[in-house]
Amino acid sequence: MGALKLIDVANGRRARVGALDGSIIADSLDHAISTAQIDVKDVWVVRRTIEVETAALAARHATAEQAARIVDLADRMSRADEQDTHTTEDDIAFHLAIAEASGNALFRQIVVSFVPLMRVAVPKAWATRRTPEERADSLDRHRKLAHAIADRDPEAARHWMSAHFDESIGALLADRV
Numbered sequence: 001m002g003a004l005k006l007i008d009v010a011n012g013r014r015a016r017v018g019a020l021d022g023s024i025i026a027d028s029l030d031h032a033i034s035t036a037q038i039d040v041k042d043v044w045v046v047r048r049t050i051e052v053e054t055a056a057l058a059a060r061h062a063t064a065e066q067a068a069r070i071v072d073l074a075d076r077m078s079r080a081d082e083q084d085t086h087t088t089e090d091d092i093a094f095h096l097a098i099a100e101a102s103g104n105a106l107f108r109q110i111v112v113s114f115v116p117l118m119r120v121a122v123p124k125a126w127a128t129r130r131t132p133e134e135r136a137d138s139l140d141r142h143r144k145l146a147h148a149i150a151d152r153d154p155e156a157a158r159h160w161m162s163a164h165f166d167e168s169i170g171a172l173l174a175d176r177v
Contacts, residue, residue, distance in 0.1 A: 043114070043117060044121075044165075047111075047114050047165075048162075048165040050107060050110055050111065051095065051098070051099075051111065051161055051165070052158050052161045052162050052165070053102075053107070053158075054098050054099045054102040054104070054107045054111065054161075055098055055102075055145060055148075055149065055154075055157040055158060055160070055161035056154040056155070056157050056158045056161075057101075057102035057103060057104060057107070057154075058070070058098045058099075058101035058102045058103075058149045058157065059148060059149045059151075059152050059153055059154040059156070059157040060103075060152065060154055061101060061102060061103035062101035062149055062150075062152075063101070066097065066100065066101040067101065067146075067149055067150040068150070069097050070094065070097045070098060070101065070146045070149050070150065071143075071146040071147065071149075071150050073090055073093055073094040073097060073146070074094060074139075074142040074143045074145070074146035075143070075146075076090050077090045077091060077094065077139055077142055078139045078140075078142070078143060087122075087126070088118075088119060088122045088123055088126075091118070091122050091142075092115055092118050092119070092122065094142065094146075095111055095114075095118070096108070096111055096112065096115075098111075098145075098149065098161075099111035099112075101149065125168045126138075137167070138164075138167060138168065141160055141163050141164045141167060142164065144156075144160045145157060145160035145161055145164060148160050
């Protein structure tokens with residue numbers, strides 16, 4: 001139970017119920033991929049499905065502060081000249097902020113579970129954008145998604161998250177289909 005973080009055990013303290021922790025799901029996904037029980041494409045199809053809904057929920061439930069953070073993260077990514085570690089972390093923070101704003105703690109933990117894969121996939125997806133126009137289009141989708149959430153437009157948020165995944169992950173997985 002302790003290894004699964006279901007209970008929090010520490011010397012000199014009584015055992016307590018552990019906090020919800022997406023890293024447990026991440027470890028399970030990593031194991032399933034590394035042992036060929038599931039394919040990376042399967043993970044991204046699930047991720048797309050979940051994140052499209054989190055975007056719609058964020059448009060309904062985000063506080064003004066959460067919406068402002070999502071817009072700020074999209075703007076920060078747009079100011080970067082090239083993809084780098086900071087851009088990757090901003091992109092991950094963007095998706096986590098949307099999941100947080102959904103108001104559903106389980107959605108956030110599931111998105112947290114995708115972070116290790118995102119640290120590998122985000123730079124690879126950026127590498128498929130070879131021209132300044134392709135990079136600008138991708139960044140524009142992030143901004144449109146952020147503004148759909150800030151404008152409290154669930155259908156536009158769904159649309160722009162779908163478009164984001166179709167463009168970002170579609171190019172990355174095209175050769176795996």
